[in-house]
Amino acid sequence: xxxxxxxxxxxxxxxILKGLSLTVAAGEIHAIMGPNGAGKSTLAYVxxxxxxxEVTEGSVTFMGQDLFAMEPHxxxxxxxxxxxxxxxxxxxxxxxxxxxxxxxxxxxxxxxxPLSGGDFLKLAKAKAALLKLDxxxxxxxxxxxxxxxxxxxxxxxxxxxxxxxxxxxxxxxSGLDIDALRVVGEGINAIMRDPSKGVLLITHYQRLLxxxxxxxxxxxxxxxxxxxxxxxxAQRLEEEGYDAVMADA
Amino acid sequence: MTRLWLxxxxxxxxxxxxxxxxxxxxxxxxxxxxxxxxxxxxxxLHIPAGEAREETRIVEAGxxxxxxxxxxxxxxxxxxxxxxxxxxxxxVEVTLxxxxxxxxxxxxxxxxxxxxxxxxxxxHAQPNATSNQIVRAVQWGRSTGNFLGRIEVVxxxxxxxxxxxxxxxxLEKGASANTKPELEIFADDVQCAHGAxxxxxxxxxxYYMAARGIAPDVARKLLVQAFIGDAFVxxxxxxxxxxxxxxxxxxxxxxxL
Numbered sequence: 034x035x036x037x038x039x040x041x042x043x044x045x046x047x048x049i050l051k052g053l054s055l056t057v058a059a060g061e062i063h064a065i066m067g068p069n070g071a072g073k074s075t076l077a078y079v080x081x082x083x084x085x086x087e088v089t090e091g092s093v094t095f096m097g098q099d100l101f102a103m104e105p106h107x108x109x110x111x112x113x114x115x116x117x118x119x120x121x122x123x124x125x126x127x128x129x130x131x132x133x134x135x136x137x138x139x140x141x142x143x144x145x146x147p148l149s150g151g152d153f154l155k156l157a158k159a160k161a162a163l164l165k166l167d168x169x170x171x172x173x174x175x176x177x178x179x180x181x182x183x184x185x186x187x188x189x190x191x192x193x194x195x196x197x198x199x200x201x202x203x204x205x206x207s208g209l210d211i212d213a214l215r216v217v218g219e220g221i222n223a224i225m226r227d228p229s230k231g232v233l234l235i236t237h238y239q240r241l242l243x244x245x246x247x248x249x250x251x252x253x254x255x256x257x258x259x260x261x262x263x264x265x266x267a268q269r270l271e272e273e274g275y276d277a278v279m280a281d282a
Numbered sequence: 283m284t285r286l287w288l289x290x291x292x293x294x295x296x297x298x299x300x301x302x303x304x305x306x307x308x309x310x311x312x313x314x315x316x317x318x319x320x321x322x323x324x325x326x327l328h329i330p331a332g333e334a335r336e337e338t339r340i341v342e343a344g345x346x347x348x349x350x351x352x353x354x355x356x357x358x359x360x361x362x363x364x365x366x367x368x369x370x371x372x373x374v375e376v377t378l379x380x381x382x383x384x385x386x387x388x389x390x391x392x393x394x395x396x397x398x399x400x401x402x403x404x405x406h407a408q409p410n411a412t413s414n415q416i417v418r419a420v421q422w423g424r425s426t427g428n429f430l431g432r433i434e435v436v437x438x439x440x441x442x443x444x445x446x447x448x449x450x451x452x453l454e455k456g457a458s459a460n461t462k463p464e465l466e467i468f469a470d471d472v473q474c475a476h477g478a479x480x481x482x483x484x485x486x487x488x489y490y491m492a493a494r495g496i497a498p499d500v501a502r503k504l505l506v507q508a509f510i511g512d513a514f515v516x517x518x519x520x521x522x523x524x525x526x527x528x529x530x531x532x533x534x535x536x537x538x539l
Contacts, residue, residue: 081493084485109495121490125508134504135494142495175490191494 034059034096034231035199041090042079049075051256052091057199057249060228064242064267065235067253068275073235074118076253077203080233081115082108096198109135110142112198114191116205120184123175128187131175132157132194139195160193164220181208189220200225201233206241218244239271254279295322307428307460309369309397316345324349324375329356331379336518338526341398342366347373352382354408359385361517361526365533367396367425375403378411386415387513391533393423393457399430406435406442406472413443418510419450421457422537432464435472442472450480451509453502503534 035057042050049072057063067073078086080093082105093100095113103111123131137147148156161168164186176184185205192200202221206214218241225232234247242250242264250266252259252275259279260266270278298305298313298321305313313321324347329335331353339346341364352358356379364370376384390398404413419427429448450459463476483505491501510530517523 083489083493104498105489105492106495106497109493115493117490117493121486123484123487123490123505123508125511126504130504131491131494131496134500135491135496138497138500139495195494 034061035233036094037091038093039091040076040079040088040093042075043087043089044075044085048089049256050079053253053257054091055251055258055261057231057233059231061248062225062232062234062245064247064250065233065253066237066250066267066270066275067259071253072256073253074203077115077118077201077233077235080108080113080201081105106138107142109195109197110139114195114197114200116188116192116200116202118203118205118207120176120179120188122177122179124177126175128171128173128175129154129157132171132191135191136194156194157190160190163193163223164190165216166190182210182213185209185217186213186220189217189224193220193224196224198229199231199233201235203235204237205234206236206238211240214240215244217241221245239267242267252279297321303464304373304401304403304430304432306462307397307399307426307430308371312344312369320345323347327351327358329353329358329382331356333357335359336361338362338517338522339372340365340529341370341372343368343370345369345371345373347375349375350384351377352379352384352411354379355381357383357385359387359516359518361387361514361523362389362400363526363530364388364390364398364400365392365530367392367394367398369397371399371401373401373403375405376413377405377407378413380408381410382408383411384413384415385516386413386417387516388415388417388429389510389513389530390417390419390421390427390429391510391530392421392425392427393454393537394425395423396425397428398425399428401428401430403432404434404444406433406439406444406469408436409438409440409442409469411439411442413445414516415446416513416515417448417461418513419448419459420453420506420510420534421450421459422453424456426458426460428460430460430462430464431476433466433474433476435465435467435469435474437468439469440471442467442469442474444472444474446474446476447512448476448478449509449512451506452480452482453506503531506534507531 037055040053251261327350334357336359339362343366388400417429448461514523
């Protein structure tokens with residue numbers, strides 16, 4: 034579903050990704066763990082096409098297409114969702130308006146009819162309920178005045194509404210308390226656990242992986258995949274730390 | 283009816299030039315060629331004591347000058363879009379009697395070489411009057427958006443509360459915006475707030491929208507809409523505010539940036 038081959042990328046001329054290769058098959062949840070500064074967020078932004086993140090070598094194939102030939106909004110329409118570590122506040126634009134534009138832009142790009150206001154609100158209500166987010170919050174301005182945890186739940190509500198084929202989730206668990214972590218984890222399962230979907234789950238902690246059980250776990254260090262294994266690898270990382278696990282590798 | 287006009291320049295019927303403070307950013311060619319009566323005349327309006335009036339205005343090319351006297355306890359609200367050119371100016375001079383209120387929301391919006399401006403002079407002539415002005419400029423090409431807002435508080439106009447806020451968003455290099463708040467306060471128990479900022483489209487917000495599948499032109503429109511929306515927030519009729527917004531945004535569609 035997603036094939037990353039020998040990816041090199043720079044940020045402000047500093048090389049961050051240095052030959053990263055990774056494949057995620059349909060039906061797979063692949064966790065990426067790694068120490069601070071390893072390049073985890075850079076990987077997420079490169080996949081999402083954020084300006085300032087320059088690919089200098091390598092390729093990414095997403096559902097048979099060259100990902101880098103697509104603009105960021107085209108990647109979204111093609112089914113890629115990027116869950117932000119730091120969701121952006123947009124004063125003056127309501128979540129309802131923002132998400133309806135987003136969904137209908139994607140539908141238009143795929144040659145589908147736009148969703149009516151009523152149908153959209155029904156869908157938004159259902160997904161907000163799934164993530165235990167008060168529907169009233171979606172009537173407010175995008176992320177403005179939301180707590181860290183509310184922002185992350187709102188990210189998952191967005192994912193539920195947009196229903197992507199593939200999600201890259203960048204530290205979606207950061208800033209969540211234990212209860213919210215469970216709600217978000219179960220949300221990810223409900224929305225993305227599907228034989229036709231895939232997830233790249235970037236996280237620092239084992240806790241989220243207790244809820245969203247990954248099929249594979251990779252360790253990202255110094256811009257490359259240092260090690261790939263099953264869920265037990267995450268367990269070992271939690272117990273022994275990155276240095277010990279990577280020294281054994 | 284007592285008229286308390288404070289207008290030191292009233293006697294001057296000479297052709298204004300860019301050397302005059304209130305005309306410093308005006309289009310010099312227009313000033314040189316326009317009919318003198320247009321540049322020196324006023325349309326006059328009086329809001330009787332205790333009454334409220336709200337108006338919208340679509341500014342047309344050239345100069346429009348409006349002089350308003352807002353009676354005791356009366357309210358005058360004016361919401362304007364200035365998307366015209368090559369030179370378009372709306373000048374409003376308001377005199378506030380005791381406890382009166384002046385509300386102004388203005389949006390300039392344009393490209394090419396257009397010069398669009400709002401010039402206000404708000405005279406707090408009696409105590410307890412309030413005024414609030416919000417102007418937003420959205421410019422592209424080599425256009426210019428200006429807001430010159432002068433607030434005068436006479437000596438006995440205690441408990442005056444005057445606020446002025448200007449923000450400009452420049453969509454392209456080469457576009458510009460000017461503002462010059464002027465406060466002349468002779469009373470001592472007053473509140474006068476003013477703020478100004480010039481910026482560009484929020485790149486983080488644009489990317490966030492793109493990441494959700496919103497095409498760049500739609501994202502820009504949403505952000506501009508949010509930006510200029512501030513100027514129409516105080517409109518009493520929400521559907522009218524929306525049609526003002528749509529009217530302004532239509533300019534952006536035509537721009538095809």
